Amino acid sequence: MWDYTPIVKDHFLNPRNVGDIPDADAVGEVGSLACGDALKLYLKLDENKDKIVDARFQTFGCASAIASSSALTEMVKGKTLDEALAISNQEIADFLGGLPEEKMHCSVMGQEALEVAIAKYRGHELPTHDHDHDHGPAYPDQEGTIVCKCFGITDVFLKKVIETNHLTTTEQVTHFTKAGGGCGGCIPRIKELIDEVMGGHPQEPRKRPEKLSNMKKMQLIQEVLEKDIRPLLWADGGDLELIDIDGARVQVAFRKACAGCASSGNTARMVEIKLRDLVAEDIVVEEVFA
Amino acid sequence: MKEIYLDNNATTKVDEAVFEEMRPYFCELYGNPSSMHFFGGQVQRKVDEARNRVAALLGASPDEIMFTACGTESDNAAIRSALEVFPEKRHVITSRVEHPAVLTQCRNLTQKGYRVSEIGVDGDGRLDMEELKATVDDDTAIVSLMWANNETGVIFPVEEAAAIAKAKGALFHTDAVQAVGKIAIDMAASQIDMLSLSGHKLHAPKGIGVLYLRRGTPFRPFMVGGHQEKNRRAGTENSSGIIALGKACELAGQYMALENNQVRALRDRLQNELMAVIPNARINGGAAERLPNTTSIAYEFVEGEAILLLLSELGVCASSGSACTSGSLEPSHVLRAMGVPFTCAHGSIRFSLSRFTTDEEIDTVIRELPPIIARLRQMSPFGREFLKAQG
Numbered sequence: 001m002w003d004y005t006p007i008v009k010d011h012f013l014n015p016r017n018v019g020d021i022p023d024a025d026a027v028g029e030v031g032s033l034a035c036g037d038a039l040k041l042y043l044k045l046d047e048n049k050d051k052i053v054d055a056r057f058q059t060f061g062c063a064s065a066i067a068s069s070s071a072l073t074e075m076v077k078g079k080t081l082d083e084a085l086a087i088s089n090q091e092i093a094d095f096l097g098g099l100p101e102e103k104m105h106c107s108v109m110g111q112e113a114l115e116v117a118i119a120k121y122r123g124h125e126l127p128t129h130d131h132d133h134d135h136g137p138a139y140p141d142q143e144g145t146i147v148c149k150c151f152g153i154t155d156v157f158l159k160k161v162i163e164t165n166h167l168t169t170t171e172q173v174t175h176f177t178k179a180g181g182g183c184g185g186c187i188p189r190i191k192e193l194i195d196e197v198m199g200g201h202p203q204e205p206r207k208r209p210e211k212l213s214n215m216k217k218m219q220l221i222q223e224v225l226e227k228d229i230r231p232l233l234w235a236d237g238g239d240l241e242l243i244d245i246d247g248a249r250v251q252v253a254f255r256k257a258c259a260g261c262a263s264s265g266n267t268a269r270m271v272e273i274k275l276r277d278l279v280a281e282d283i284v285v286e287e288v289f290a
Numbered sequence: 291m292k293e294i295y296l297d298n299n300a301t302t303k304v305d306e307a308v309f310e311e312m313r314p315y316f317c318e319l320y321g322n323p324s325s326m327h328f329f330g331g332q333v334q335r336k337v338d339e340a341r342n343r344v345a346a347l348l349g350a351s352p353d354e355i356m357f358t359a360c361g362t363e364s365d366n367a368a369i370r371s372a373l374e375v376f377p378e379k380r381h382v383i384t385s386r387v388e389h390p391a392v393l394t395q396c397r398n399l400t401q402k403g404y405r406v407s408e409i410g411v412d413g414d415g416r417l418d419m420e421e422l423k424a425t426v427d428d429d430t431a432i433v434s435l436m437w438a439n440n441e442t443g444v445i446f447p448v449e450e451a452a453a454i455a456k457a458k459g460a461l462f463h464t465d466a467v468q469a470v471g472k473i474a475i476d477m478a479a480s481q482i483d484m485l486s487l488s489g490h491k492l493h494a495p496k497g498i499g500v501l502y503l504r505r506g507t508p509f510r511p512f513m514v515g516g517h518q519e520k521n522r523r524a525g526t527e528n529s530s531g532i533i534a535l536g537k538a539c540e541l542a543g544q545y546m547a548l549e550n551n552q553v554r555a556l557r558d559r560l561q562n563e564l565m566a567v568i569p570n571a572r573i574n575g576g577a578a579e580r581l582p583n584t585t586s587i588a589y590e591f592v593e594g595e596a597i598l599l600l601l602s603e604l605g606v607c608a609s610s611g612s613a614c615t616s617g618s619l620e621p622s623h624v625l626r627a628m629g630v631p632f633t634c635a636h637g638s639i640r641f642s643l644s645r646f647t648t649d650e651e652i653d654t655v656i657r658e659l660p661p662i663i664a665r666l667r668q669m670s671p672f673g674r675e676f677l678k679a680q681g
Contacts, residue, residue, distance in 0.1 A: 002595075012596070012599065013600075013603065015669065018668070018669050020674075029671070033591070033632055033633050033636070033672055034632040036593065036620075036621070036636045037593065038670075038671055038672070039671075040671040058669060058670060058671040058674055059669060059670065059671070060591065060592065060593060060669075060670035060671060060672055060673070061593050061596070062593050062594075062595035062596055063595055063596050063599045065593075066596060066669065150620075181620070182620055254401060287400070287401075289402075289403030
């Protein structure tokens with residue numbers, strides 16, 4: 001059982017401001033049924049269209065998602081839009097006396113809904129993308145490129161959450177945003193984003209080449225394995241060996257900790273996603289036991 | 291607050307009679323059953339009696355009963371043994387809906403050079419027998435399939451599956467942790483080679499399990515050391531746990547009819563009345579043959595953890611296939627394998643009853659759950675859209 005604070009329990013059992021505002025000035029919607037939580041936030045402004053006079057919410061989700069939404073509506077009332085925008089997800093969690101780390105994504109969802117609502121009200125229609133992912137975007141108005149295909153989370157959003165919460169591990173990023181919590185294929189990219197944000201040495205996201213000769217493709221596969229993938233595995237005490245490349249079929253064998261690791265079923269998938277991103281779309285990674 | 295315990299597939303209350311049976315074997319009769327003196331000998335006789343009682347429940351012979359520490363150990367021991375017995379065979383078959391005790395081990399085996407096939411299920415959780423037939427081959431060392439599913443209660447045709455496995459020379463193991471004590475099992479009339487059971491699922495304490503090993507089945511021990519359990523499982527016997535399990539099995543035999551009549555009737559009443567009053571719900575595995583004590587119902591537009599915590603406020607203990615309850619982010623692998631749509635996979639609630647469940651307890655749930663679902667739907671943006679569309 002989760003160790004929820006009495007304040008979380010209170011806001012879950014007696015949520016404040018559930019409902020809608022028919023003539024709301026701003027509405028923000030994030031999340032989806034597939035993702036397992038979603039929040040629709042309504043804001044009503046005063047005559048000067050400056051101060052938030054009323055806030056209502058509807059939430060699909062667990063106890064901490066409902067409590068975070070309830071807390072958020074209480075926190076924004078009486079604030080100007082700019083003051084409301086300054087509320088961080090950590091402040092929502094603090095208001096509740098803290099959240100289990102695995103549930104921090106609930107506070108992030110609240111903060112995000114607020115941001116979306118205000119941006120829409122101000123006419124900053126954030127660019128949307130034709131996302132290719134399994135579940136539909138969690139944050140449809142979020143700009144950037146999708147990193148986590150399982151939960152539809154973009155790089156721009158991840159960087160913001162990493163920066164504001166000073167996250168240093170991929171597990172933390174998963175707890176705060178869900179990204180990486182599905183197939184795990186994006187974990188290497190999340191590591192890169194953490195390095196970019198926290199390490200302070202920004203990298204240009206690399207794009208895969210338009211067209212490759214067979215020889216170039218083989219070279220690039222080897223390069224990506226050496227420079228991008230093996231160092232990630234080393235960090236966890238594992239390793240892999242390239243066995244063969246046959247057209248788009250890449251055969252690898254896992255070594256050290258990766259051979260026999262509980263989550264290594266995901267590792268081959270991670271390698272495939274990485275190679276597809278950086279080399280060619282049709283690459284298939286096969287694990288062999290040589 | 292008095293608890294209404296409807297989570298018996300997670301664990302069960304130790305029966306008072308079981309506790310009385312084991313009580314003397316801590317402070318008074320604490321001898322080691324392997325010792326030569328009278329003091330150990332009297333424990334040995336009681337352990338033998340327990341072995342007979344377990345064997346009787348399974349329709350097995352006492353020498354086919356090997357005590358372990360838990361169901362997970364039994365599952366691990368069975369699968370590892372098969373791979374050692376057939377070092378040349380590199381293929382393992384299981385299902386997509388197994389308990390992690392089997393599934394995690396099988397998935398780890400893929401990293402050790404084994405081919406692992408996970409047989410699928412249909413929308414009601416029934417095993418794809420055609421896929422199984424097509425998948426077993428001469429390279430298959432072991433087929434491990436659960437007897438009954440812990441989340442939905444769906445029963446697999448394990449005898450038929452065992453025949454398919456045996457025809458190709460593979461060993462057949464079943465994780466019967468949820469089945470033993472709830473449905474009749476007769477190993478004398480079976481082809482199953484190995485069967486796992488766990489004490490705490492049938493009113494014995496935690497920390498005691500059994501691996502049934504058919505006489506003549508080749509076996510390589512998982513735990514090595516002393517000569518206990520006929521050199522098949524080393525380590526000093528958990529004598530009090532074994533004695534408790536023996537008593538629990540004896541009682542399970544006596545209550546088998548009750549489990550299949552009275553408990554089933556309570557379960558049916560619970561699910562029928564809930565289905566009658568709560569719209570947009572579905573019974574997971576409703577069309578399949580299921581354990582008499584289990585019902586898993588998916589409610590659209592709401593999330594399981596919120597339901598469980600509101601039930602918990604009223605003392606009602608149940609469980610959920612929701613992602614949020616486990617700390618994972620995706621709903622249960624069982625519901626996903628069944629293709630339960632995402633609209634309701636997050637809102638699945640499992641009630642698992644026992645012979646201690648009363649009419650009044652079921653009445654309470656039938657009374658209290660509908661307003662909880664209505665309240666959460668009223669709070670959920672998807673639920674409100676649905677309610678609005680309904681008028």
